[in-house]
Amino acid sequence: MIFELNKLLKSKKVSAKELAKKYIEAIKREDRRLNSYVYLSEEFALKCAEVVDSKLRNGEDISILEGLPFTLKDNISTEGLPTSCCSKILRGYVPIYDAFVWKILKNENSVLLGKTNMDEFAMGSTCETSCFGGAKNPHNVNYVAGGSSGGVASAVAAGLAVYGLGSDTGGSIRQPASFCGTVGLKPTYGAVSRYGLVAFASSLDQIGPITTTVEDASLVFDEISLRDEQDCTCLGAKEKTFSHIKDNISGIKIGVAKEFLNLADEDVKKSVSLVINAYEKMGAEVEYISLPSCEYALMVYYIVACAEASSNLGRYDGIRYGSRVSSYTNFHDMICKTRSEGFGKEVKRRILLGTYVLSCGYYDAYYKKAHMVRSKIINEFNDAFKCFDVILTPTTPTTAFECGYSAKDPVSNYKADICTVPVNIAGLPAVSVPCGFDCKGLPIGFQIIGQKFHESKILNVANKFEEYTNACYVKKVTGGYPYDI
């Protein structure tokens, strides 16, 4: 879709401003029922579009993402535009600096439409812990968009943005992408700069694109995966992926993680089996593999992520920015009240959990042990990649949850992250690709996991499936959009 739109702009069949207006109108029309946007930057978007149009009028060339309307998850810092992480505690906070990824896109005159909905501080898998209320699934608004990057997935699926950037700590890009029938790429830890991404769990967080096609994910990833000196854990991508997405995959070895497949419900299993058949027909060698330690990945995840979150979220005290309660007796009273009122239930739960596992006397039993298991999981993946090029799993064991379902049982909610979490634990890249619909008409996605910095490979494998199926699942989502612009 990005290519087609870029061509339309270059051929002046449509102006950047027209395109931006089209999207803004669509948001105003459609988003009342979806709630995918929490902040609209209309003025800013139109100004960017005008810059692009004047460049085009002057006969200047434009780069691939230039003039394309897109969106950012509300935890990516944007100078002058609110960045609230959909938390009450950051109400009124307007950053004074840009996240690295946004800086790249801004320099390319990408047209930022607004900030999209998410679970509060990216903690959740439904988008419903957002202080603005959850984003809805465009396929059926009685179902959630998923989370935490639910707003981006919902917006992209509904044609309210060409693409969007989300963040993925335990599946927060791939799961909503899967729920909404879009493509979601979680890059290798260290491929995309985290500078300006409001931290949830620093050793797991990673920014990545949600798009309608694999090709688009590749194009966006290639633009944002630059080395950044401000984030010393970021090396950038080792190569541009786009030139590899059409590579021949015959003979490629795909391992299907059977533990994950067994957890999935019948509709998901059926769709994924069809995917496997498709790959076999394309000449790939498919085998079932076992990743036994992944059983423990969830426990590791909830210990490590909560521990880091408890530290990362300590700074929200109402002193320097964000909201502060109006009456208090002293410093401690002010912090207690501000945090009690500012944070939602899920965030509090994780801060408490994280504080507990790092506490004196419990550190060895939880945090230290979790790191030992983390190493074991990493080794297990490494061993698997000695025999296989990529690993295939369902993205989620089920399709989208019904709205309100999550609040009842947090633990079963945590369990739904089983297929995505091990990837973050091991710092690997993975992409979720739509592959069907369940009996309720909700999208199903599968996940391709690769070795560190092998984004080219997983996008190549993913794109081959899209080519093979003539992107029929994508077309059903977008209704052929944007070709009728």
Add this chain to the structure above:
Amino acid sequence: MIYELVVGLETHVELSTKSKIFCGCTTAFKGEPNTHCCPICIGLPGTMPRLNEGVVQYAVAAGLALNCKIAEFSKMDRKNYVYPDLPKAYQISQHDKPLCYEGHVLLSNGRKIGIERIHIEEDAGKLIHQGGATFIDYNRGGVPLIEIVSKPDFRDVEEVVEYLELLQLTMRYIEVSDCKMQEGSLRCDVNVSVMPKGSSKFGIRTEIKNMNSFNNIRKAVQYEMNRQIDILESGGAVTQQTMRYMADVGVTEPMRGKEDAHDYRYFKEPDLVNIYVSKEQVECIASKMPELFSSKLNRYVNEYRIPLEDARLLAEYKNVAKFFEDSVKCARSEQSYKNCANLILSVIFSKFNSEEEKEIFNISVSSEEMFKLLSLQEEKKISNNMAKKTLEKMLETGSKVFDIISEADLQGVSEDRLLEICNLALNENEKAAKDYASGKDRAIKSLIGFVMKQTKGRADAALAERILKDIIAERKF
């Protein structure tokens, strides 16, 4: 019972790198509140630290100067605690893998004080209480610190002070910190306990936080020692707690329990990568290190034969030491070393109004000119007095030695001429001569003064005195 004092120190030294430890902001002291800040050092959501390589180099230099081993692998950790001057609610520090470890410092009484570790960390901001409100200045937030942790090896409070003075001198020497206690770039926490003399089992300790002057340290340790002894003598037990020293009343008092019972929930800082310092890098830093104070002191005493106290004054500041060494570089005699030391300590130092000026040592006399002056003095072409006066003029006017001393001056005063002038002095000051003869020893001074005035200071005062005395004895006044 006789008790013995046991003290251990945790010393914080602010490093004088140009920029902060995790961002590019200046580390300059003072400045309008919150003007030396950026999104990183005020911990805005989404910002990330980037370790300043200079901080590691400075800390390694400090470690080497204090005879430490340098860890090939170390890492940064988060120390979580809530205080308004700490904008991220955690301090990035080093917990279980410090950069430097196992060092020591040698005191003048021959005792060795062990250094357990030196680690790098960031400083916090500053609270300003004003008119019932509290303001926060984050300028200091993110300024690099090293924390030097000593072993509990001190047995006397004077050892503590000597150690700190030595630390201060050493850090200034290697130019990693200005160590100004009044500006807070050197602060320390003092752990105090007492035990029966001769025992090897330490008593329960208390920690006196944030001491910022040698004098207060002396008083606080003394007070705390006596307090603990009193408790033990009356059959009680010392409680392990954190104290604060109230300088105005001269007592220590416990800090509130909340600040005492910290669980810092240390864990590895996920936003930074591990620190690796290779042997080659350590060698490179070592090769650039200047000669340290203690080694200079030894050399001045043993090689130049300067008295210990004078040597200490010369070696204390690097610029003074450099001027001294450059000036005597080509000198041949021990007398010249001594003359040079005397001229610096008596003439040059008297021009300075503060220790700071002394340290900066900004004077208009070059070491080359100083050497010329010393040579004239050594060859007895000018008297000590003349040397002093010439140096004073040089300092005042910035002139060179030979702008002040003319060829004629250098002719000196021959012994015949001196005899003549001495006779003249006695003739014109008969009263003084008589006074001296009748036992008033001091009367000779005015006669010498007359001679010196007549010779414009060129005469050898000692020789003149001998001649005058001889004549008085001969002529029987």
